[in-house]
Amino acid sequence: MGTSISYKRPDGKENGGYLASAxxxxxxxIVVIQEWWGLQDQIKGICDRFALAGFDALAPDLYNGVVVPYHDTDAAGKEMNSLNFMDATDQNVRGAAQFLKRNGAKVGLTGFCLGGAVTVIGSTRIPELSAGVAFYGIPxxxxxxxxxxxxxLQGHFANRDDWCTPQVVDAFEAGLKAAGKTYEFFRYDADHAFVNEQRAPVHDRQAAEQAWGRAVAFFNKHLG
Structure with a gap:
């Protein structure tokens, strides 16, 4: 449904991505940020689904074309740990937001795992954004x-998550509440990465569909 594109970062350099148009x-x-596996077909499918829901969705490629197979957690960890999160947020992600905002529309940010953490970082640094939805990732x-x-900010988290743990989620939520921020956090009796239907051992269809419905409603409310 979508297509591969190139767009300009704020510093003028080019970055690749996958764009699905409404x-x-x-x-x-909506800017959609990958998991630590790279710009997998599953993330492209999320963009396609957002397009069907009425949004233009762009997933920037943060790994410069590298896509890690799902079984290779060592390679995924290597790619994630070599990523400059701040540069990726300020340049690749912000550039994607600027690209989507060129028609004057409001822009949101969402991401999964690594992308969830980038979503939270972006919510503090990217002025073009109007809303964010983070899935099981806090920096x-x-x-x-x-x-x-x-x-x-909306968040979706798994109670059986040993990476983005319930304790980390609780602490960040407490900080949002104390600061009077506009947010809503949801927790699911599921495993990390429960939205990814390509990973059968952790995918939870019921939780994923509930989270998807909440995310779309949140974006409709704040971007519509």
């Missing part, structure tokens, strides 16, 4: 503090 002028935009405090979140 097919109507003035559609709101270290030195990368983004709850008090610095500047947009309405």
């Amino acid at each position: 097919g109507r002028s003035g559609a709101p935009g 270290p405090e030195q990368a983004a503090k709850a008090v610095d979140v500047k947009i309405p």
Whole structure:
């Protein structure tokens, strides 16, 4: 449904990505951030699904074409740990937001795992954004503090997550609440990456569909 494109970052360099269009002028935009596996077909499918829901969706490629097979967690960890999260947010992700905002529409940001953490970072740093939805990813405090979140934020988290743990989620939520931020967090009796239907051992269809419905409603409310 979508297509591979190239767009300009704020620094003028080019970055690749996958764009799925709603097919109507003035559609709101959503930047979709990959898991630590890279720009997998599953993430492209998320973009396609957002397009069907009425949004222009762009997934920037943060790994410069590298896509890691699902079984190779060592390679995925290597790619994620070599990623400059701040540069990726300020340049690749912000450039994608600027690209989607060129028609004057509001733009949101969402992401999964690694992309969830980038979503939270982006919520503190990217002025073009109007809303964010993070899936099972929260960055270290030195990368983004709850008090610095500047947009309405929705979060979806798994109770059986040993990467983005319930304790980390609770602490960040407490920070949002104390700072008076606009947010809503949801927790699911599921495993990390429960939205990814290509990973059968962790996919939870019921939780994924519930989270999807909540995310679309949130974006409709804040981007519509």
